[in-house]
Amino acid sequence: EPEVTQTPSHQVTQMGQEVILRCVPISNHLYFYWYRQILGQKVEFLVSFYNNEISEKSEIFDDQFSVERPDGSNFTLKIRSTKLEDSAMYFCASSRDQSIEFFGPGTRLTVL
Amino acid sequence: KNEVEQSPQNLTAQEGEFITINCSYSVGISALHWLQQHPGGGIVSLFMLSSGKKKHGRLIATINIQEKHSSLHITASHPRDSAVYICAVTATGANSKLTFGKGITLSVRP
Numbered sequence: 263e264p265e266v267t268q269t270p271s272h273q274v275t276q277m278g279q280e281v282i283l284r285c286v287p288i289s290n291h292l293y294f295y296w297y298r299q300i301l302g303q304k305v306e307f308l309v310s311f312y313n314n315e316i317s318e319k320s321e322i323f324d325d326q327f328s329v330e331r332p333d334g335s336n337f338t339l340k341i342r343s344t345k346l347e348d349s350a351m352y353f354c355a356s357s358r359d360q361s362i363e364f365f366g367p368g369t370r371l372t373v374l
Numbered sequence: 375k376n377e378v379e380q381s382p383q384n385l386t387a388q389e390g391e392f393i394t395i396n397c398s399y400s401v402g403i404s405a406l407h408w409l410q411q412h413p414g415g416g417i418v419s420l421f422m423l424s425s426g427k428k429k430h431g432r433l434i435a436t437i438n439i440q441e442k443h444s445s446l447h448i449t450a451s452h453p454r455d456s457a458v459y460i461c462a463v464t465a466t467g468a469n470s471k472l473t474f475g476k477g478i479t480l481s482v483r484p
Contacts, residue, residue: 293470304477305417305460310470318471351415360470363407365417 285354
């Protein structure tokens with residue numbers, strides 16, 4: 263069964279460093295999403311992406327964040343200069359038609 | 375502001391019991407999702423609803439648009455149903471953005 267994959271599973275970085283979180287969505291899906299979940303808190307929407315552009319973003323998704331689909335299969339989330347409060351689990355998701363979303367296993371980001 | 379409230383916050387049940395988890399929201403929506411999050415963190419979509427009722431195996435989801443309320447029922451509960459159950463909504467006009475509830479932690483004892 264096709265699934266969304268994410269790498270790495272755990273990323274540790276120093277405050278101020280850039281990180282890139284990678285996702286491979288399901289191959290025939292057209293809509294892509296990033297979410298984050300700070301430990302013990304609810305899941306929060308970051309951004310949705312369709313047709314090679316951002317379709318919607320939350321107030322969390324400021325200038326430090328960017329997304330890209332560089333090669334038709336990967337979908338990346340870049341955080342330019344990480345802060346301590348960026349420590350969270352980051353989930354990628356994809357859907358074929360804005361209905362059911364399929365979530366990846368998540369990347370745990372720890373900023374020291 | 376769109377709020378998604380879930381109740382109860384934590385729920386413990388005995389194997390075999392019928393379980394109901396509730397979700398209420400404060401704005402008009404185009405869709406409501408029920409999601410399951412396992413202890414390892416992985417999230418699985420269970421249902422997407424815009425009206426009525428859906429059933430999949432032992433799970434049933436209902437929604438009442440007028441009352442802005444949805445329920446997730448688990449029949450013949452089993453310890454493997456132990457997880458966090460999350461309700462999330464797409465507000466009308468919000469395109470694809472999901473607003474999540476805090477989730478309900480369900481423990482089913484053998």
